[in-house]
Amino acid sequence: MPSSGEALHQSSRQWTSGNQVCDRPHADLLFRYFQADMDQPQAPSDDGCSRVSHRRRIVRILTTIALAVTTLVGLTYSSIRSVQGVTSRSSSRHQVQWQQDVSYWSCLAIEARGLVVPGERVEIDKQGLASKVILEKTVGGWTRLVSSAQNPSAILALENDHSERSCLGSVVVEYPPGSRLRGPPEKIGSGGSDPGTNSLPATPL
Amino acid sequence: MNAVEAATLTFLAFAIAGTLPAVAIAGQSGATPPLAILVGAVETAMAGVCALVIASTILPWFLLISVLGALLSLPSLIRRHRRQPVAERSAHRSSQIPSIATMTALVLTLAVCLVPLRVPSVGWDARAIWLLRSSWFLQGHEYLLFAMRDATQSGLIAHASYPPLVSTAAALSWQLTGNHSDRLGVVVVTLLNASATLATAWVIVEIGRIAGRKQEPQRRARFAELIGAVCAVLFVLVAFDVFGPFATNGYADPLWSMAAAGAIGYGLILPCSRRNVGAAAILLAVSGLTKTEGTATAIILVILISTRYALDVVWPRLHEPPDLVPRHRLMVAGRALWPVTACCTAAIVCLSLWPALVKVLHTARDVNTSGSRQGTWGSRWHETVTAIAPYLHLLLLAVPVAVVSGLVLSRLRSDLGLGNDLWAWLGLLGGMVVVAAAYVSGPGNTAFWLLTSVHRTTMFPVTAAWLIIAVWTVLALVSLGAPKAQVSAPEEVS
Numbered sequence A: 001m002p003s004s005g006e007a008l009h010q011s012s013r014q015w016t017s018g019n020q021v022c023d024r025p026h027a028d029l030l031f032r033y034f035q036a037d038m039d040q041p042q043a044p045s046d047d048g049c050s051r052v053s054h055r056r057r058i059v060r061i062l063t064t065i066a067l068a069v070t071t072l073v074g075l076t077y078s079s080i081r082s083v084q085g086v087t088s089r090s091s092s093r094h095q096v097q098w099q100q101d102v103s104y105w106s107c108l109a110i111e112a113r114g115l116v117v118p119g120e121r122v123e124i125d126k127q128g129l130a131s132k133v134i135l136e137k138t139v140g141g142w143t144r145l146v147s148s149a150q151n152p153s154a155i156l157a158l159e160n161d162h163s164e165r166s167c168l169g170s171v172v173v174e175y176p177p178g179s180r181l182r183g184p185p186e187k188i189g190s191g192g193s194d195p196g197t198n199s200l201p202a203t204p205l
Numbered sequence B: 001m002n003a004v005e006a007a008t009l010t011f012l013a014f015a016i017a018g019t020l021p022a023v024a025i026a027g028q029s030g031a032t033p034p035l036a037i038l039v040g041a042v043e044t045a046m047a048g049v050c051a052l053v054i055a056s057t058i059l060p061w062f063l064l065i066s067v068l069g070a071l072l073s074l075p076s077l078i079r080r081h082r083r084q085p086v087a088e089r090s091a092h093r094s095s096q097i098p099s100i101a102t103m104t105a106l107v108l109t110l111a112v113c114l115v116p117l118r119v120p121s122v123g124w125d126a127r128a129i130w131l132l133r134s135s136w137f138l139q140g141h142e143y144l145l146f147a148m149r150d151a152t153q154s155g156l157i158a159h160a161s162y163p164p165l166v167s168t169a170a171a172l173s174w175q176l177t178g179n180h181s182d183r184l185g186v187v188v189v190t191l192l193n194a195s196a197t198l199a200t201a202w203v204i205v206e207i208g209r210i211a212g213r214k215q216e217p218q219r220r221a222r223f224a225e226l227i228g229a230v231c232a233v234l235f236v237l238v239a240f241d242v243f244g245p246f247a248t249n250g251y252a253d254p255l256w257s258m259a260a261a262g263a264i265g266y267g268l269i270l271p272c273s274r275r276n277v278g279a280a281a282i283l284l285a286v287s288g289l290t291k292t293e294g295t296a297t298a299i300i301l302v303i304l305i306s307t308r309y310a311l312d313v314v315w316p317r318l319h320e321p322p323d324l325v326p327r328h329r330l331m332v333a334g335r336a337l338w339p340v341t342a343c344c345t346a347a348i349v350c351l352s353l354w355p356a357l358v359k360v361l362h363t364a365r366d367v368n369t370s371g372s373r374q375g376t377w378g379s380r381w382h383e384t385v386t387a388i389a390p391y392l393h394l395l396l397l398a399v400p401v402a403v404v405s406g407l408v409l410s411r412l413r414s415d416l417g418l419g420n421d422l423w424a425w426l427g428l429l430g431g432m433v434v435v436a437a438a439y440v441s442g443p444g445n446t447a448f449w450l451l452t453s454v455h456r457t458t459m460f461p462v463t464a465a466w467l468i469i470a471v472w473t474v475l476a477l478v479s480l481g482a483p484k485a486q487v488s489a490p491e492e493v494s
Helices: A004-017 A028-036 A051-089 A092-115 A127-140 B003-026 B032-054 B059-085 B086-094 B096-113 B124-138 B141-149 B151-155 B165-177 B182-213 B218-247 B253-269 B274-288 B294-317 B326-359 B377-392 B395-415 B421-441 B446-457 B461-479
Strands: A119-124 A152-161 A170-176
Touching: A051 B003, A051 B086, A051 B096, A051 B218, A051 B395, A051 B461, A092 A127, A092 A152, A092 A170, A092 B032, A092 B182, A092 B218, A119 B086, A127 A152, A127 A170, A127 B124, A127 B461, A152 B294, B003 B032, B003 B059, B003 B165, B003 B182, B003 B274, B032 B124, B032 B141, B032 B182, B032 B274, B032 B326, B059 B165, B096 B182, B124 B141, B124 B165, B124 B182, B141 B165, B141 B294, B151 B377, B182 B218, B182 B253, B182 B274, B218 B253, B218 B461, B253 B274, B253 B294, B253 B421, B253 B461, B294 B421, B326 B461, B377 B461, B395 B421, B395 B446, B395 B461, B421 B461, B446 B461
Parallel strands: A119 A152
Antiparallel strands: A152 A170
16 A cells, blocks of 8 residues: 555656546646646656646746746845935935934933933923923933922923024923922023924934 | 944944854854844843843943853854864865855945935934933943833833843943943944844855755856845845835834844744754844844744754654654654753743743833723724735735745755745744734724834834745746756656
8 A cells, every 4th residue: 555655656657657647637737737746857758748748847947937037026126125215315315304303302411411410300291292202202311200299309391492592492491399380490401502493304103 | 432433342342242152052154243243232131131130230241141151152162163074174264255255245235225324313212212221221220120110210101111132232332332322322223233134134145055055066056156145135125125214213123023034044944953043043032132022923933943843853753763663753753852842942931031020020011011902803903904914015926926936946945955935934924913913902092003113013024025035036046047957856756
């Protein structure tokens, strides 16, 4: 009793050498072609099947050529797109825009460092999401952000200011703890200067 | 010290720290330099964990771990050196020229892709998550523990518990060089992305070389190697197209995606060998320590790679020697299986350490893994599929290519000892399912979550699909260039 593997080999040999098997309907032939014999070596044949094996070889080569061309075109097209993207992202316009971004954040950091020291317990203004996020990014890496119930030593907020000392129209200010941001700020950040209007580049999320 | 000098010094430190362990784990090949850098980065993550759990800052721990890593690697390196015959060593040295030429081409291609680094862009997440946490790691144990635990400190960025690698690598560069700038942090992350890309591209080079070894005459062998090198160069370019602006603005997604794709390459595509599984292990460590979805994907890949290696070990023992009774064959196979099982278990435990640690330390909860859910399973599933589908149009090319190639070239593929393509597809699907499951079963509003992240979370399947396509391209071209008798193995014809 031959194993299933042997049976498969036997049947595939029979197909390539026996005339009656060569005359099978096209669909069946195609199925068997891919199923067992497409990538098999060709047995030498001197009967009518040589035509079939020749055709099979040509189909195989043409399929491989089509594959190689398709994948190479895909890879090359995406590579060209990549180079175009690289060129666009490194343009001088982008460089100027992102340099403004660097100046803005640097300005805010200088102002904040003039108000609080590293490690200090600070509460940040949570009235506006934008100012909250900006302040978190500015001081969240070196101060201890706490809530009002955790005894902060200062409250930091962002206020509109279009003077020379502002950071694109904002300035960091400090309120005394427990003041609930009422009245004038206790201190106003200084040292940074990035005047102008907010023209920062869009940051992809 | 400016950012370029500081980044150079940092990567020199990574390379020095990582070279001996990388060679001990993954052997010596063209991929050794990028793998060594990645091992250095993994060591910074380990240093970050020590700083968080025990005491001190990241630099002393990094130095200690580097020395320990080098010492632990020495016995394995000495053993390997003694085993390798002298003739083989000198032959190895003489065959370095094509490797160097290929590596030069890849590095030059990467240099082109890194031109946008001249623009000082710092991405949203880079500033709000990765580099903010780098500042925490920079300040040492006490501050780090406070920041990770306190809901006010970590409440806004919401991802305090993300794996540490990207943040610790940047923190180490700051501490080592004294240049505490976002710019340096972004450059370090970008160069890590480049290292992972280089290591992954080497899989394609390696396939060209494996095909070349089976070719005669020498001219055909060189042709196969050249095909591998060219396809690797194209893969690098394509990868940076997939990453887009996130390749050079400090985001962590390109790193975990490329590392996981590389692990597919070494663990599921290249022939089973200790060297290849070692390289896969390094890349899995990088993926798992970079982002939460990277950890989940890495665990799935560990299971797949282990299964492939287990089958590779067990299968011959079940059939040989023929004189053994079936029960004995099973025992022999079972005995051969335990190292694979042990390695798989150890890898899963290592990958689960960080998630377990953040739970034990009671760090602030991550909004992506906690809180209440909005919407039904059905609505979230629909939203997820609708959002993900436009980013996966590459599969319309990759799937037919894989099916047709499987029919036409699978014989050549198995003759070269490469893993069945289905393994790579299982890896790709595993990563996709993890991400989709997180969107469907996770908390919050899926629509907003998808809107702000799906273009990045789909980087992994797209990169892996390009890797699969590139591998089939090499095989198709090699098949066309080779004489018929070599493409088809004659031994099975009676």
